[in-house]
Amino acid sequence: MIKTDALIIGAGPTGLFTAHQLKLIGLNCEIVDNLDKIGGQCIELYPDKPIYDIPAIPECTGEELTNNLLEQLKPFNIKFHLGERVDELKKDNEKWNVKTSKGTVFETPNVIIAGGVGSFEPRKFSPKECEQFENKTILYSIKNKKIFDGKTVSIFGGGDSALDWALELSKTSKVNLIHRRDEFRAIQATVDKVKELSNDGKINLITNSQLKTVSGNGKLEEIEIENDNKETKKLKTDFALGFFGLIMQLGPIANWGLNLNKKTVEVDTEKFETNQKGIYAVGDICNYPGKLKLILSGFHEGALAARACFKLARPNEKYRFEFTTSSKTIQNRLGVKSD
Ligand SMILES: Cc1cc2nc3c(=O)[nH]c(=O)nc-3n(C[C@H](O)[C@H](O)[C@H](O)COP(=O)(O)OP(=O)(O)OC[C@H]3O[C@@H](n4cnc5c(N)ncnc54)[C@H](O)[C@@H]3O)c2cc1C
Secondary structure: EEEEEEEEEEOOOOHHHHHHHHOOOOOOOEEEOOOOOOOHHHHHHOOOOOEEEEEEEEEEEHHHHHHHHHHHHHHOOOEEEEEEOEEEEEEEEOOOEEOOOOOOOOEEEEEEEOOOOOOEOOOOOOOOOHHHHHHOOOEEEOHHHHHHHHOEEEOOOHHHHHHHHHHOOOOOOOEEEEEEOOOOOOOHHHHHHHHHHHHHOOOEOOOEEEEEEOOOOHHHHHHHEEEEEEEEEEEEEEEEEEEEEEOEEEOOOOOOOOOOOOOEEOOOOOOOOOOOEEEEEOOOHHEOOOOOHHHHHHHHHHHHHHHHHHHHHHHOOOOOOOOOOOOHHHHHHHHOOOO
């Protein structure tokens, strides 16, 4: 069990800046995110797009903003738990007991939900039979491409991820690339390369077809696909990979007894606390009169929620407001060298 002063759910811009604020005032925190990377919507949805309304930064991309936030966090050595979804949140005496999808357990007086529009989840294959092979031989992301060496891999999808992986894996595996349409959404150079390898017989390209069912004993052995004319075809395969993009789901947050308003969590505007003591919501996920779903609002909300955490984390101490420019305590925490 990991004990911490505050647990942050979500490593988007709000979660990152909230961690900074907690550490500045001397509180410990750890961050959990369902994605395997840091940055939330900025990294997942628009890494290359310029943002023009971050105070004092005239222009920066989603990726640059994330990198800058991480740079600002560098003195603090924050522990991230990526690829883990927070599933359970239960009150245990005065503390919150928090459990993730990977079984990590935290005990903390403060939970800050910076969950944006909910957790990003891969869009999955529709046949029910796929579930038994999920995370083993049916995958929606690739962590170690070596597992496909010398195997037959059936890749589904028509965007950049599907085509890029088809090209990459065709170097070491037998690849079937299956797409439900005739046209692809990937960049033209990639589409051209895929068609070239298909003509050379190095990729088995099948269009206007979808997955109908899968079968296997313990591990995936065969897939059955169906084309637009309802004709079916069976293919032997070791792996099936689905690249259909991500969906955003409020997910488990909806089950934690919080006051919800559509797909957001209601908070007060003093502490950004929810209807449950010690649980705060900041950033896109929170709701109050006048809420603006902007990154700058998340920064303000995180700063206030962090100060509210102090009371429960250090019940015998008094929080003192200090400026970073003049506080030696804060500067020591940041590792600033004094002359
Ligand atoms: C195309 C586009 C352009 C935009 N342009 C601008 C702009 O110019 N200026 C601006 O200010 N804003 C812009 N925004 C909005 C901005 O990106 C959001 O306001 C911001 O990302 C919200 O940050 P957040 O940290 O609150 O949430 P998010 O960035 O959504 O991050 C939330 C994180 O929480 C994780 N999470 C959720 N639930 C769980 C769970 N149960 N367990 C573990 N992890 C979980 C998610 O996986 C996600 O990574 C834009 C948004 C889009 C889509």
